[in-house]
Amino acid sequence: MIVQFASASIEESLSRPMVRVNEAVILAGGSGTRMLPASLFVPKETLPLVDTPLINHLIWEASRAGASKIHLVLSERKKELLDQFIGGSSIHGPEVRSDLPRESLSFGTEGVEIIPHVQASARGVADAISVVAEQIEGPFLVILGDMLMLERHLGPNFSGTENASRASQELVSSFEKTGLPCVGVCAVEPSDLINYGVVELSDNLVIDIVEKPSHSEAPSMFVLCGRYLLPERTSDILDLFPVSEFGEMQSIYFLKFLMENGGLNAVKLDHMKMYDSGDPLTWLISQIDHALRREDIGPDLRDWILGRMRE
Numbered sequence: 001m002i003v004q005f006a007s008a009s010i011e012e013s014l015s016r017p018m019v020r021v022n023e024a025v026i027l028a029g030g031s032g033t034r035m036l037p038a039s040l041f042v043p044k045e046t047l048p049l050v051d052t053p054l055i056n057h058l059i060w061e062a063s064r065a066g067a068s069k070i071h072l073v074l075s076e077r078k079k080e081l082l083d084q085f086i087g088g089s090s091i092h093g094p095e096v097r098s099d100l101p102r103e104s105l106s107f108g109t110e111g112v113e114i115i116p117h118v119q120a121s122a123r124g125v126a127d128a129i130s131v132v133a134e135q136i137e138g139p140f141l142v143i144l145g146d147m148l149m150l151e152r153h154l155g156p157n158f159s160g161t162e163n164a165s166r167a168s169q170e171l172v173s174s175f176e177k178t179g180l181p182c183v184g185v186c187a188v189e190p191s192d193l194i195n196y197g198v199v200e201l202s203d204n205l206v207i208d209i210v211e212k213p214s215h216s217e218a219p220s221m222f223v224l225c226g227r228y229l230l231p232e233r234t235s236d237i238l239d240l241f242p243v244s245e246f247g248e249m250q251s252i253y254f255l256k257f258l259m260e261n262g263g264l265n266a267v268k269l270d271h272m273k274m275y276d277s278g279d280p281l282t283w284l285i286s287q288i289d290h291a292l293r294r295e296d297i298g299p300d301l302r303d304w305i306l307g308r309m310r311e
Helices: 002-014 054-064 076-082 125-133 167-178 190-195 234-239 243-260 280-293 298-310
Strands: 023-028 069-074 113-118 140-144 147-150 182-187 197-202 205-211 222-230 265-268 273-276
Touching: 023 054, 023 125, 054 069, 054 140, 054 147, 054 167, 069 076, 069 125, 076 113, 113 125, 125 140, 125 234, 125 243, 140 167, 147 222, 167 182, 167 222, 167 265, 182 197, 205 243, 205 265, 222 265, 234 243, 273 280, 280 298
Parallel strands: 023 069, 023 140, 069 113, 182 265
Antiparallel strands: 140 222, 147 273, 182 222, 197 205, 197 222
């Protein structure tokens, strides 16, 4: 009876008039063991994509989508490493690399509050969201800290919110049109399906999610790409699926609840490139792919690679 009552009240909240998305959550609490030893001294979320830390790209993306508060979910160790930088002021004075915008040398962006939170132990995406969900009013964005979506490939001279990825902004636009929570999805190669949650779609609605299937078992070529726009009262919904019972599958049950109670939209982002810092080879490929697409360093890198291959 308690679950039925809670579910009924949650359903009512899902049908309330739409409100503006003002907050975002970046999940960076994972241990990063697959990136060892590269992640030995720095969080994998701060590793550079060539010359710009991944976390900077994600903060600018959330800001471009309209977030004025960004909650950063970290492990205790990562919080200790990043505490000295969280605050948004430039890390170097104006005399250092005066050719670069100050935003490229800051942790954060002007007008956006960065709020750190500690996740005691890494127990999955939904558990990380639960660390902060009770402190957020209204719908909010969630971005996985090791996944980047880019449609433009720019160097640090174009750092900041204005030139950031529009991935989260596209989720906000979908929410503003439909009032439904949504997830970002993109198509991947058949061999990569086993690394992701794969969605089954009916038009733009997600009707099922299969976690890490083989190619033959996958319902589509579209995978979750680390972007979510979640509804008000997310915390109450998560309480229906405690991590103690559902483990890391908690997030899948949570998303299926949304599918069955109003609907869950899919926002296709396959016009963008997905870069994943989950393991060394994937991140190395991401680095090279991004660098080759940049106007400032791409041509020289391409010439070097072609020359090296001829040796």
